[in-house]
Amino acid sequence: xxxxxLANHLIMLAGGIDGDKRPxxxxxxxxxxxxxxxxxxxxxxxxxxxxxxxxxxxDSINAKQKAKEAPASEQKKPAPAPVKKAPAPPKPAPAPVxxxxxxxxxxxVIAVIxxxxxxxxxxDGKVYKVKSVKPAAGNGFSGRSAWAMDGRRQNVNHTF
Numbered sequence: 001x002x003x004x005x006l007a008n009h010l011i012m013l014a015g016g017i018d019g020d021k022r023p024x025x026x027x028x029x030x031x032x033x034x035x036x037x038x039x040x041x042x043x044x045x046x047x048x049x050x051x052x053x054x055x056x057x058x059d060s061i062n063a064k065q066k067a068k069e070a071p072a073s074e075q076k077k078p079a080p081a082p083v084k085k086a087p088a089p090p091k092p093a094p095a096p097v098x099x100x101x102x103x104x105x106x107x108x109v110i111a112v113i114x115x116x117x118x119x120x121x122x123x124d125g126k127v128y129k130v131k132s133v134k135p136a137a138g139n140g141f142s143g144r145s146a147w148a149m150d151g152r153r154q155n156v157n158h159t160f
Contacts, residue, residue, distance in 0.1 A: 109133070 024032070114130050121128045144152070 106133075 110130070110133050113133060117128045117130050
């Protein structure tokens with residue numbers, strides 16, 4: 001009964017049932033706003049509680065299933081026999097290792113270039129040596145990758 005009275009008061013506050021077409025006053029607007037916010041907050045709180053209850057319900061169901069499965073799996077497995085291990089002989093101390101200097105990217109590039117030159121030497125039957133490695137002189141393409149340079153070359157050489 002009280003719920004119906006509350007609903008009736010809220011509808012009358014909104015000015016919808018009695019056919020009153022007058023605009024709402026400032027206090028009526030605040031009342032409708034606060035009641036609406038209250039209803040939304042209560043509904044969200046109820047949803048949170050329902051979801052938490054479902055979570056605890058499913059957790060308890062899963063715990064019961066695990067409890068039923070655990071004893072059955074323990075009975076099937078025989079207990080392992082204790083194994084006595086002989087003590088391991090002491091390991092000799094490792095020899096001190098000289099720390100190598102970290103390899104830089106430039107050194108890696110030089111090693112790759114040297115490997116290519118050595119392969120060319122074998123193929124040609126001549127002896128080639130790498131005396132120095134310098135970046136190529138700026139030809140307008142410096143700073144671009146090989147892919148970018150090839151794309152530019154194809155665009156420039158394309159005939160229409």
